Amino acid sequence: MARSFAHGNHSHTQNKIKNSGGRTGRDQARRTLSQNFMVDPDAVARVVEAAGPHDLVLEPGAGEGVLTRALAETCGRVVGYEVDPLLAGKLAARTRDDSRIRIVRGDFLAAHAPREPFAVVGNIPYSVTSKIVDWCLRAPTLTSATLTVQLEYARKRTGDFGRWSMLTVGTWPWYSWELLDRLDRAVFRPIPAVDSAILRIERRAQTPDLPGYRDFVDYGFTGLGGSLHATMRSRYPATRVDAAFTAAGVAPDTVVAYVHPDRWPILFEHLA
Known part of the structure; x- marks a missing residue:
């Protein structure tokens, strides 16, 4: 995209660069538009x-x-x-x-x-x-x-x-x-x-119908109580939460970001 001024008179371009903090108009456009x-x-x-x-x-x-x-x-x-x-x-x-x-x-x-x-x-x-x-x-x-x-x-x-x-x-x-x-x-x-x-x-080839799933995930990531298990116990009965985490194979003290995405639909199925 850049023109070459390796040969010939290009003082007009040098003046543009001096007046624009070292960048031509095209350079500034590239930065504005994140052009790489x-x-x-x-x-x-x-x-x-x-x-x-x-x-x-x-x-x-x-x-x-x-x-x-x-x-x-x-x-x-x-x-x-x-x-x-x-x-x-x-x-x-x-x-x-x-x-x-x-x-x-x-x-x-x-x-x-x-x-x-x-x-x-x-x-x-x-x-x-x-x-x-x-x-x-x-x-x-x-x-x-x-x-x-x-x-x-x-x-x-x-x-x-x-x-x-x-x-x-x-x-x-x-x-x-x-x-x-x-x-x-x-x-x-x-x-x-x-x-x-x-x-x-x-x-994915198979896309399940899970109404409410994204709201469930959003709530899980609020971080209430420090772990996903503690967060869910603030909304659902403790016995249901315990059973859901056992079914999903997730330890109760697991921080929310470390719960694999495969485990979330299982938690959702048992809780929501």
Whole structure:
């Protein structure tokens, strides 16, 4: 995306940099939009392989189109969303003759989910990771989301720290969360301050009907009493709580974040 001024007269650019604290307008836009482009072909190939083939893919933050074009080689249709008008215009012009690719000049978060099954794949801006993940989880026809995110975010959501987040537990009956691969920061330009990871969220083949489950999880994470067992005893009879924890194989003194997501539906079944 950056122009080269290695040759010729570029004093006008130097003046812009001096007047903007050392950054050009494009540099400032990149920072505002959290633009870190994937430039390593091997990293791109790993993301495409992790995503797998799909009939329809939506790509948040298409950027310069490196991942967009790679996805088009394995997927039927790719709709790339790019909020930066300059980048969107350039990418639309470069791909106008490729019937597999459509570029939307706008914010992915404002898009409506397709009525047909689709996947989301993207090297997403770190600053809107949670918003994009929430969008994916609300989309009724989403089959999977394969996203490059901050390594810490991926580890937190997939239990890699040995602890589980409320979001993961609350969606576990319907979605699996998996950290598939780690990406060194050097595969991006500009180079970010942290390493990244490929996070895959996949809708389960069987999605149970559990009304009230997420409220149950939210209450469990309030931390009343220090342990999940103590929290539940503040709402349910002690004998029922004891029986539920025995059935789920969870020790009474287990801190809520250390209860595996597989155990929560069993607790819910016995208590709620």
